[in-house]
Amino acid sequence: MRFSKSFIPTLKEIPNDAVVQSHILMLRAGLVRMVSAGIYSFLPLGYRVVRKVSEIIREEMNAIGGQEFHLPALNPKEIWEETNRAEAFGDTLFHIKNRDYVLAPTHEEIMTFHARNVVKSYKDMPQIWYQIQTKFRNEPRPRSGVIRGRQFLMKDAYSFDISWEGLDVSYELHDKAYRKIFDRCGLNYFVVGASSGAMGGTGSEEFMVKSPAGEDTAAYCESCGYAANVEVAASRVNMIGRDSVSKEIYEIHTPNVKSIDELTEFLKIEETVCAKSRIYIHNGQPVLIFMQGNDEVNESKLEKYLGSNVRPAHPEELLEITGADAGSIGPIGFKGRIVSDLKLKDRNNLFSGANKNDYHIGGIDFKRDVKNIEYADLRIVQSGEGCPNCDNSLEVFPAIELGHIFKLGTKYSDSMDAKFLDEKGEEHPIIMGSYGIGVERVIACFIEQRHDDKGIIWNKALAPFDVHLIGLNMKKAEIVDACEKIYNELNKQGIEVLFDDRDAAAGFKFNDADLLGMPLQIVIGEKKLKENMCEVKVRRTGERFDVGLNNLEQKVNERLVNL
RNA sequence: CGGGGUGUAGCGCAGCCCGGUUAGCGCGCUUCGUUCGGGACGAAGAGGUCGGGAGUUCGAAUCUCCCCACCCCGACCA
Numbered sequence: 001m002r003f004s005k006s007f008i009p010t011l012k013e014i015p016n017d018a019v020v021q022s023h024i025l026m027l028r029a030g031l032v033r034m035v036s037a038g039i040y041s042f043l044p045l046g047y048r049v050v051r052k053v054s055e056i057i058r059e060e061m062n063a064i065g066g067q068e069f070h071l072p073a074l075n076p077k078e079i080w081e082e083t084n085r086a087e088a089f090g091d092t093l094f095h096i097k098n099r100d101y102v103l104a105p106t107h108e109e110i111m112t113f114h115a116r117n118v119v120k121s122y123k124d125m126p127q128i129w130y131q132i133q134t135k136f137r138n139e140p141r142p143r144s145g146v147i148r149g150r151q152f153l154m155k156d157a158y159s160f161d162i163s164w165e166g167l168d169v170s171y172e173l174h175d176k177a178y179r180k181i182f183d184r185c186g187l188n189y190f191v192v193g194a195s196s197g198a199m200g201g202t203g204s205e206e207f208m209v210k211s212p213a214g215e216d217t218a219a220y221c222e223s224c225g226y227a228a229n230v231e232v233a234a235s236r237v238n239m240i241g242r243d244s245v246s247k248e249i250y251e252i253h254t255p256n257v258k259s260i261d262e263l264t265e266f267l268k269i270e271e272t273v274c275a276k277s278r279i280y281i282h283n284g285q286p287v288l289i290f291m292q293g294n295d296e297v298n299e300s301k302l303e304k305y306l307g308s309n310v311r312p313a314h315p316e317e318l319l320e321i322t323g324a325d326a327g328s329i330g331p332i333g334f335k336g337r338i339v340s341d342l343k344l345k346d347r348n349n350l351f352s353g354a355n356k357n358d359y360h361i362g363g364i365d366f367k368r369d370v371k372n373i374e375y376a377d378l379r380i381v382q383s384g385e386g387c388p389n390c391d392n393s394l395e396v397f398p399a400i401e402l403g404h405i406f407k408l409g410t411k412y413s414d415s416m417d418a419k420f421l422d423e424k425g426e427e428h429p430i431i432m433g434s435y436g437i438g439v440e441r442v443i444a445c446f447i448e449q450r451h452d453d454k455g456i457i458w459n460k461a462l463a464p465f466d467v468h469l470i471g472l473n474m475k476k477a478e479i480v481d482a483c484e485k486i487y488n489e490l491n492k493q494g495i496e497v498l499f500d501d502r503d504a505a506a507g508f509k510f511n512d513a514d515l516l517g518m519p520l521q522i523v524i525g526e527k528k529l530k531e532n533m534c535e536v537k538v539r540r541t542g543e544r545f546d547v548g549l550n551n552l553e554q555k556v557n558e559r560l561v562n563l
Numbered sequence: 564c565g566g567g568g569u570g571u572a573g574c575g576c577a578g579c580c581c582g583g584u585u586a587g588c589g590c591g592c593u594u595c596g597u598u599c600g601g602g603a604c605g606a607a608g609a610g611g612u613c614g615g616g617a618g619u620u621c622g623a624a625u626c627u628c629c630c631c632a633c634c635c636c637g638a639c640c641a
Contacts (some may be wrong), residue, residue, distance in 0.1 A: 012590065012602070013575045017634055037633065092640075106641065140564075140639055148640090204641095215640080404641070436641075473599045507601035514601090525600055535600090 001465070003500040008045050009033075010512050020213040022447040023145030025456050029516050031443075038142025038150035045516070046443075048464035050153065053185065053442050054132050056461065057155045060181045064173040066128040066157060071110045073134055077102050079109045083415045094136045103136035108412050108434055111158040115430060116418035122162045124420065125430070126170055130157035132439065144213045146440040147400060153439040161431045162420065167407055171203070174405050174435045178207055182402065185442055186459040188449055189402060192218055192227040207403035207437075209445040214398035221387035221394050231300035234377060235394055236386030237343055240272055246348040247363035249332070254360045258327030260294050263351065263360065275344055275352040275364065277329040279313040279321060282306045286313060286321045288331065289378065290340035290352075298380040305339070305376045328353040330361055331370045338370060341378045400445055403437040450540075456517030457540050460563045465498040467556060468518035470510070472525045474503045483524050486534075486552060493553050495560070514539065519563035520556060538563070 011028040018024040026032045031046030042050055058068065077100040080086040086093060086102065094103035104110065111129055119125060132155045139150050146152070159170035175191075182189045192206050206229060208218055219233035220226070228234070257266050264271050271293030278289040278297055287306065289297055303310045315326065321336075322329045330353035331338060344350070348365035366373055383396040413419065413429035420430055443462070450457045460466060467490060471483035480501075487499045498518060500509050513521050521537040528534055528546060536555065537544045540563060547555045 009573090011574065016569080016575070019635075034633090089641090137640085141637095143635085401641095406641080434641090470600095475599080504599095505601085505603055506599065507603080510601045512602085523600075527600085 001498055003498060004502045006045075006498075007043060008516070009043070010515055018145065020144045020147070020448070021451060022147070022213065022444040025447050025451055025515075026145060026444065029456055032146060034145075038139055038148065040146055040149060040151075040440075045464045049443050049458075049462055050439060052462050052464075053439050054153075054155075056184050057132065057181055057437060057439070060177045060184070061128070061130050061155070061157060063180075064128060064177045065126075066130045066177075069111075069129055069131040071104070071107050071131055071133060073104050073136065074101050075104045075110060076100065079113060083109055083412060085109070092137050092139070094138050105135055105137045106154075106434075106436070107131070107133075107156050108158065108408070108432075109416070112412045112416045112418050112430075112432070115158075115160050116413070116416055119160055119418070119430060120420055122420055122422045125160050125162050126166055127160040128157060128170060128173070129160075130155060130435075144215075145444060147213055147444050148215065149440070152441075155437040155439060157435040159433040159435070161433075162422065162428070164409075164431060167409070167431045167433055171405060171407055171433050174433070175205065178403050178405065178435070178437070181437065182207060182442075184461055185446060186450070186461055187402070187442070187446060189445075190218070190220060190225075190227045192220075192229050193232060203407040205405050206401050207405075208399040208401055209449065210397055211400045211445065211448045212398055213444075213448060214400040216399050216401050217396060218399040219381045219394045219396045221390060221392055223392040224387060224390040226387050226389045226394070230381055230396060231298065233381040233394070233396075234388040235379070235381040236388050237379075238386075239343065239345070240347065242346060242367075243349045246365045246368060249361055249363045249369060251354055252351075252360050252362055253358065254328075255358045257358070257360065264293075267351065267360075267362075269351060273350055275331070275340070275347075275350045275366075277331070277353055279318055279329065280306075280310050281313050281317070282310050282337075285336060286317075287337045287339060288329070288334050290331070290338070290344055291379065292341060292343040295341060295343065295382075296380040297378055301376070301378050302339075305378065322355045324353060324355045324357050328355065328357045328359060330355055331364065331366075331373075332361055337374070338372065339374045339376055339378065340366065342375050343379065345375045400441060400448075401438070402441050402445060403435070405435045406433060408432040408434050451517075454511070455515030458517045458519055459540075460519055460560050463496075463518050464516075465496040465518050466520065466560055467495055467497045468513045468516065468521045469497050469499045470513055470521060470523045471499070471501060472506050472509070472523065474501055476526060478529060479524055479526060482529055482534075482549070486522065486524070486549070489553060490556065493557070495553070495556060520559060522552070522556070 008030040010030050014024055015027045018027055030043055032040045032042055034040055077086055080102055093105055134151055135154045136151050139148055142148050142150050161167045161170055189207050189209050192208055217230040219228050219230055254266055257263050260271050260274050260276055263274055274293050275290045280287045280289055318326055333355050346367050350364040351360055351362050352364055354361045384393050387394050410429040412432055418430045419427050421427055446462055447456055469487055471479050473479055487497055490497045517539055519539055523535040532549050533546045535544055536547050
């Protein structure tokens, strides 16, 4: 493709609205443009990358027996009411004003609709059906460019099996396919166990990429590979045992002391001897939660432990429930369920609130003073805590979710009545799985991982073009001729070339080439041309070398292999 | 939805607090000439409902009110 005839609007300056690196670079390199918050157009260069990613996905999905569909984005609302998800999605679901239609945020319903109409016998399964299509979700807060949009491209796949064992097989196939896909894309990713959330089901794994732009938080152990979403991550901590002697309970006047930091400062004590109180409301009843020092409550873990319907108490409720405000709440005299994090199990000589403003209590012994206390792992895992599976420690960092695979089971086949007959003529619900990849996120994550201060650094797999051909001084006929010849020759060899044939200053073109980030740059300049040579630059390493024009194609092919 | 911020030429910004010529600057764009291996130089140009509406005023980019859009933090999120 000739640059002079292409729509590649590069930007020298950083657009005002972009903050994360991938977003900035996608705008600057002319890959995308924003139309509205969370709604992006892919421009020709960007769409070439979308097609490359899509093709890799197709190849790997087809390799596990997947069959590609193209489902409607516009869905009758009633089909979403069958599964109760019109309500479950709530405001996230886009509704059409003049018809009872919705814009599909995912496609379990439509796929199950087709399955129940066609898949009637055990002989019809297993099936893996997929598509690459636009999804619509009314995100309350779109951000980070294409990473979180209201409209986005997703590869979604669905498996239909006759048994749970069959589901395990389909799930494993997807797990392997996903690893191949992300490997081929050149991404540095990891896989975490995750909570199934509103999708329902029995098992799920997330494919994640470490990134400051991430909206999830993951805990990862480099040495053994343990990885988990922080919502479910466990950790091994050094337990502090009981002191040999339990002191008596005593009250301390602590004016204006609210936080743990203030308390440790005021009393000159370690935060490890502080039992921080938090009140949650579970099914209308207050529950007192204890955390050691400044540990934070992991509400996902708490919800799992107590059951659903858990929320933090409002400030007004605190006074009514405990007789004190936040900062002065404690176990003594509290009526209701008490759950403590494991770190405080059976501890004594602890400090906590007195349920009286401006007072704390020392000498608390959980075994002696707090009846019916329950213990559970309720902490949000922090960097530096021990890995639950090995001797090393965990690193906790923000991450982007690229893909998610779920064992759905019969959630949708039950609610939508998708059944089949087995060999004995007995009726069973189809066992399903669903599997998603955010196509644009693959691109954004790649750029997050592979860029420098000059621009994007594509690999061969995702690059919009293999080679960026730069003719310096396009007013010289011999340079134009040489470029044209190389351009045609490379094209003939099936090498994709972006030919910068613009009449612009050398530095201008070099900077655009670095910004756009094709794996190889070929520079045709006057001096080297006289010796029948040109310069080839490897974008990733910055390495430059001279190549004779006679064996250029061969050299290019050789160099492209590992990029 | 809560908190904070921004909106002035295609892009990046100044001007606003303290109202007063024809609303500036850099980049980009057009034309001509020179230049040509790391975002060239000179000359001449084009391009604006100052986010929208209402108000205050002799006079509003500037002050007041309402609305809209976008960004950041939080809440939410398969």
